[in-house]
Amino acid sequence: MDAVVKVFCVHTEPNFSLPWQRKRQFSSNSSGFIIKGRRVLTNAHSVEHHTQVKVKKRGSDTKYLATVLAIGTECDIAMLTVSNDEFWEDVTPVNFGSLPRLQDGVTVVGYPIGGDTISVTSGVVSRIEVTSYVHGATELLGVQIDAAINAGNSGGPAFNDRGECVGIAFQSLKHEDAENIGYVIPTPVIDHFITDYVRNNDYTGFPILGIEWQKMENPDLRKALGMKSTQKGVRIRRVEPTAPAFAQLRASDILMSFDGIDIANDGTVPFRHGERIGFSYLVSKKYSGECAKVKILRDGKSKEFDIDLVNHKRLVPAHIKGKPPSYYILAGIVFAAISVPYLRSEYGKDYDYDAPVKLLDKLLHSMSQSEDEQLVVVSQVLVADINIGYEDIVNTQVVAFNDTPVRNLKHLANLVEKCTDPFLRFGLDYQQIVILETQTAKAATPEILATHCIPSAMSHDLKVEC
Known part of the structure; x- marks a missing residue:
């Protein structure tokens, strides 16, 4: 302790x-x-x-x-x-134990709200499954316990009866129909993080296979896709264009096994005696850059592929990982790249309900077509005479500039800075357009920046490129 x-x-x-x-x-x-x-x-x-x-x-x-x-x-x-x-001095490091079993006793130790001294709460393991990690916007192995986890407990260890650490307290479920539901990060995930750091002298993350899949529990669906009664697996719906798997896997392939472990029609694999778990657990055990052997069924024939596993490249990133936000300003029009922290800042914790439908659709369903693709929007318009009539445009995607599709914010800034056409034409979502005279718009920018005490028309990362 x-x-x-x-x-x-x-x-x-x-x-x-x-x-x-x-x-x-x-x-x-x-x-x-x-x-x-x-x-x-x-x-x-x-x-x-x-x-x-x-x-x-x-x-x-x-x-x-x-x-x-x-x-x-x-x-x-x-x-x-x-x-x-x-x-x-005089410190004995914590030793880690193995993954606990259901009904095993756990003790959470930390410094939660309600006092300044150390606090101890006890409970049992209620559930072990692939869990949604709220902060990480990912799904990894998690352990549910009934010991109280309050603000301030975050980061504290959970000990078993032998005094070994079996997890890190990190979140709890707050709901009118739920009581005493807390979650700890189990030792397999902790060990992955530590090993990753030791190997690379940095954190590189958890890899993904790069697919979206569908359960194959319906017998007619299995029959139509050529599966025999003895075959099981899940149907691949889409493959991430930025993932190595894109060159080998296709939509409607049946993923039957991962690293030699058979996948059931509901997407689960054997876990421990009497337990099953989502096959994404197998993927999360691997490290970025490692290879996995997958077996698929395509057109009634079995095929095997060795697929490299990489980190997830999201069109709308879940985090900006400590970097300052990128921005570009022209004639008072502020352009930015969308991320989950951006949406949370703009629309609050219920951003997934309150943000514009088109942005949410991109967040939930769109995939990056290239490694450098970003969702660029007009964040706001700093009102000035030059941009009259455009002041109500807020958080609307920039689709093209002078008929050139916009890949990312750097691309847009470069296109605008190098433009010699008489007019700057921005094609926005919902078939809106913004047109400004090139020389007038560029000349008006410094005065607008001075009015709003803005030190530069673009963030530092864009300056390097421009």
Whole structure:
């Protein structure tokens, strides 16, 4: 228990409405614990957009400055270290145990709200399955427990009856019909994160196969697609164009096995005695750049492929991973690239209900056609005489510039900066167009920037390219 620490973090979040500056800083408290190698584990969301991180041991009155070594957004784990040797004195690192079983007892230790001293809550393992990780916007193996997990518990360890760490507390379910439903990140996911960091001296992430699939539980569906009564699997609906699998797999292929493990018609694979789990668990056990052997059924014939596994390239990224938001301003029109944090900033935590339907459709269903593709929008219009009549355009996608399809924000900025045509014509979604005279628009930009105290017409990452 002495290895459990309190984590103090000062955050400075990006300002997506005014991307040339940041929001007012704020502080948060969470939990963490010491592991071998002079390292501390906590949650990624506990140190996201950190400006300063400090840790304090149990019973100590000293806060030690910590350095963030790696942040795993998908798995919601962060690794810290402390350079001060005094911090590591008389500390016994936490040892990890194996994945618990149902009804095993667990004890969650941390520093939740309601007091300053360490807190201990107990419960049992209620469920083990592939779980939605809210912060990471991913689905990985998760353990559900009935021990209380409150704000501040995040990043704290969950111990079994032998005093071994079997997980990291990271989220709870708040619902009027649910009580005492908490979740911990299990040791297989923690081990993947640590091994990934040790191998690469950085966090590279969890790979994907790069497909969307459909269950094959209907007998007529199986028969129509040429499956025998002894064959099982799932139907591939779509393949990510940016994934290596795109060159080998096709829509309506039947995925029958992954790395030699048969996939059932409902998409599950054997897990432990008497248990089954979604086959995405097998994919998440691999590391980026590794190869997997898949067996498919195509036109009634079995085929096997060796497929490279890579990180997910989303059209609308779930995170910007500490980078400041990109923006480009012309004649008061602010262009930006859409991400989930952008949508959350604009429309609140219920962005998946309140954001424009077309943007949500892109978020939920569209796939990147290339590695550098972005969803570029007119974020807002800083009102000026030059842009009169366009001031109501907000969060509308920019489809083309002078009839050239827009790939990403850098591409748009380059096209505009190098344009010598008499007019700048932006083709927007909903068949809208914005037209400005080239020389007048470019000449008006500096004055508008000065009026709004904006230091530059474009973010630093675009300046490098332009």
